[in-house]
Amino acid sequence: MATTWFLGLVLRQSLTWPPSYRSTEFMVQDLEMMHSGLQKVMRSLNLPPIGRLHSSRQMLNTPTSEEPTGLHQDDEIGPSCDNSPKISPEDDQDLPKVPIHSVYHLTKLSALRSPDSSEGEHAAPKRLSNSVDDFISKGMLSLEDAERLFRLYMDHLDHFMYGIGGRHKTLDALRRSSRILSVCIFTVAALHDPRSNAIYSVCSKEFRRLMAASVFSRSIDRDYLRALCIASYWLSDISWIVSGYAIRRAAEFNLTSHYRRAITEGNEEAADYVRLWYILFVCDQHLSILYQRNPTIRDDFVVQGWESFIQSPVTNDEDKRLVSQVALLNIVHKIRELFGPDTGEPVPQVYLGQIASFASQLDRWLGTWSTALKEHHNQIGSFPRKGVLLHYQFALLYLYSHVFRGLRKTSIPAYFLDSAASAVNAATAIVSMLTADADIHSALAGMPSYLNSMTAFSCMFLVKLAMIHTELVDRSMVIDLTIRLIDLYRSTAVGKWHLVHLMADGLEKVILTLRKSNIPSAQHFGHDAMPAMGIEPHDNFGDFGESMFPEDSSLVFDSNFLMDYNVTLGASQLMYMSNGPTAFETSDLSPSLL
Structure with missing residues (x-):
């Protein structure tokens, strides 16, 4: 009527x-x-x-x-x-x-x-039809492939993101609920599937198209935010751009306002909002570590109130894993605030006390969460507990690697030698654990891009020390560890555009450089000695590096990279190792960042 x-x-x-x-x-x-x-x-x-x-x-x-063609100014x-x-x-x-x-x-x-609330999160139920208009119905992706990718994501990958992304239990429900979420899930699944290299390109292009088309959309829902969280977590080439955008769009939902209902009423919908905010915080902090940039999300009562959230009756074992990351990144955030941006100045000796204090906090974090999490996960085995130890070593490496700041051509001060040795121990433990632990091997095809990126930094950290601080690390040990990591990456069953395969190419060239170079530690010679060794000051070591690789090498390797004195964490340490698809470089959203 x-x-x-x-x-x-x-x-x-x-x-x-x-x-x-x-x-x-x-x-x-x-x-x-x-x-x-x-x-x-x-x-x-x-x-x-x-x-x-x-x-x-x-x-x-x-x-x-x-219509009239002669319009007046008014x-x-x-x-x-x-x-x-x-x-x-x-x-x-x-x-x-x-x-x-x-x-x-x-x-x-x-x-x-x-x-309008009718177009947003509290809209009336969507009218269901017999058909779904998406890139599957248009024949760009077969229904059989879509079902296979959906199952790969739901049965394996989503558990690495604490079950936040896979809220729809059937492919049909997912397609009817959100086109952008379904395409994002297909993209991430295809990235991890060695049989889906061609499919990945189709899914990735469609996801970017939908992202570009929705940037100015005034009406979004939680499924849209879920898609952005998934992309920030796994799609390393666009994660920095998508993460910042996701946080701004999440502000429209005022996610933090649901925290009180989650902890006092045990409301499941409110808890879902809090989980989305926590995963956005985790991605934001991870990317801030990788790129040495300030995070978008600052400390707030929800981030600080993780203990109350975990005591809510609506939380589960996956929430414990998520909250453990929030607790760890709260410590890492304070470490970043202490050291601030890298200005090229050496770290003051007075920081020794704060470094020791942060190390104690990390030890307590490890003691708490290595026992709080279940020993076995039904879908991803013992990775949750093993992951706690891996994240602990990453945090230690991040903490102690700061003491190399501003050293340039000078030796490591005696008062920082213990910290420098601790950084070496953490980096060695990371690569050793990754290559020696069978449970970690099986989890490699699913880890977020942050873990793979930090592993790359750990390896490159050791390689650089083997070139310029030989008193800290044995070169043959570094070569052996790196070769084992390359073999692991090569044998990992993921798509060819996955970070582990791209980084294996870069690491292989690094090892060629490390093996064939007889350059002594940089601290043992100055620029006056370089010409006598056949090395011109400030040159790019072009002949030194390029002569080792075949002419059709798809990766341009800068050997001078291994000889600079910056061994602290930053995106530049990872950038050259990725040789991603051309589509990344021409994307409307972002060039390849890693």
């Missing part, structure tokens, strides 16, 4: 509209106002919402043969405005609280209005 009334009203109203350009604009405004009113009526009657309007004032920017089309009555001060007795609300009431700019 309501729909019939609406259509009749539109028909009667349309007969009175004169065929002028400005009247056409008014017609669209009136349609939008009536459409919005009818949406409210449908909600009040608990009926499904009507579809979106196909008309838009933006269509008026392109004149047609039936006919120019400006931003979209609402036609609802203006609110005067006496209509609203409350003082303005949100500044943008005041601007909206004064201007009626539609873009400033909060998205």
Whole structure:
């Protein structure tokens, strides 16, 4: 009845509209106002919402043969405005609280209005149809391949992200709920599947297309945020861009406001919001470590209140694993704040006390979570507990590697020798654990890109020390460890664009350089000695590096990289090791970052 009334009203109203350009604009405004009113009526009657309007004032920017071509200056089309009555001060007795609300009431700019609740998270149930319009229905991906990728993600990969991404239990439910989430899951699964190299390119291109098309969308839902979290966690080539964007879009949901309901009421929906915020925090902190940049999410009561969240009756074993990461990254965040950005200055000796304090905090974290997590996980075996030890070593390496800052051509100060040795021990333990532990081997095809990136840094850290600080590490040991890591990466059953395969190519060239070079430790010679060794100061070591590799080598290797004095963590240490697909470099979203 309501729909019939609406259509009749539109028909009667349309007969009175004169065929002028400005009247056409008014017609669209009136349609939008009536459409919005009818949406409210449908909600009040608990009926499904009507579809979106196909008309838009933006269509008026392109004149047609039936529209007047000579527009006057006063006919120019400006931003979209609402036609609802203006609110005067006496209509609203409350003082303005949100500044943008005041601007909206004064201007009626539609873009400033909060998205209609019918289009957002609390929308009425979606109308189901017999068909789904996505890139599977268009024949770009077969249903058989989609089902296989869906099962790979649900049965294996999602457990590495604490079960946050796989909320839909069937492929059909996933496709009907969110196109961008389904495509993101297919992309990540194809990246980890050695049989899906061609499929990965199709899925990745479709995911980027949907991302680009949705950047200015005013209505998103939790499935959209889930897709962004998954991409930030695994897709290393776009993770930095997507993570920052995801945090900004998550602000529209005010995720932190659900924390109280989660811990006091044990509300599952509220807990789901908190989990999304925690995984965004984890990705943000991981990327800040890798790129030596400030995180977007600062300390807040939700991040600091992880202990109360884990005591909520709605939390589970996966939540414990997630919260263990939040607790660890809280410590790492404080380490980053202590040392600050790398200005090239040496670390003061007075920092020894803080370094020892952070090491004690990390020891306590290890003692707590190495026993708090279950010994065996049904889907990923003993990785959760083994992962605690791996993350502990990563944090130690991050802490102690700071003492190499600003050393340049000088020796390591005596008061930092123990810290330097601890950094070497942590890096060695990481690579050794990865290559020697069978449980870690099976988990390699599923680890987030952060773990693979930190492993690469650990290996490159040891390689650089073998070149410039030979008193700290034995070169033959580093070569042996690196070769074992290359063999492991080569034997890992993942797609050819996965980081472990790309990094194996880079590590292989590093070993060739390390084996064939007889260059003594950099601290034992200065620039005056370099020409006598056949090395020109400041050159790129081009002949030295390139002569070792075949002419068709797809990776340009800069041997001078191994001889610079910067052995602290940063994206530059990882960048050259990735030789990703051309699609990454031409992406609308981001070039290859790792």
